[in-house]
Amino acid sequence: MYAIKPIRNDVDHEAALAQVDRLWGVETGTPEADTLEVLAILIDDYEKTRWPIDRLEPVDAIKAYMEMNGLSQADLSKLFGSESRASEILNRRRRLTVDMIAKLSKDWGLPADWLVQPYELAAKESHERQQSGKKLSRQRLMSLKRRRIQFGDREAEKEGQLGTRKKTA
Incomplete structure (x- = not known):
């Protein structure tokens, strides 16, 4: 023995x-x-x-779990009930909420203590750049709408700025 x-x-x-x-x-x-x-x-x-294993950051732990289990962002979306929330979490634009952590822990078995630790969000300037791009797009759209009203559909189309014509009865 x-x-x-x-x-x-x-x-x-x-x-x-x-x-x-x-x-x-x-x-x-x-x-x-x-x-x-x-x-x-x-x-x-x-x-x-x-051979200690370093603890992964919460988002990396979620991604690793998804990869090991053949899960996709769509599966995470179903768990969170929102495609945009899943995207924001995976792209580090939003922090995990207590409810999200509870669902990940209960449904996927991820340790809650791994998910509650602090982690860095994506750089704010990148997010601000995206937001300013959206603002410019909205401004451009408003400008095109004003032009459509001012000059009519044909003039705007001649300038190649509107892809669709408003049907007239």
Whole structure:
């Protein structure tokens, strides 16, 4: 029988893994099953200490989970009930809410403590540039509408600025 002892180095680790292989599949409730359980706990503890895994930022954790499980943004949209919210989260334009974290934790099994940690949002200037582009587009549209009213549809189309004609009865 294997003497259970602390795992202090890679040699101890290898010996414990070999013992787990030998004990795998033993009947539950036996002394061998107890030994297997204790070894599994010791191995897990050693591996977490020896090869720690850095915690991912919340958005990266969501993306990794989606990739590993063959999920898409559409699946996240269904979970959140909104396509735009899913996009904003994945593109780091919006923070996760408590409700979103609860849904991700309950439905997808992501640890809530991974999702509540702070993370950087996308650069504000990029968002502001997009917003100013939308503002310019709205201004351009208003200008075209004024021109349509002022000169009529034909004049605006001649200038190549309107793609559709208003039907007249």
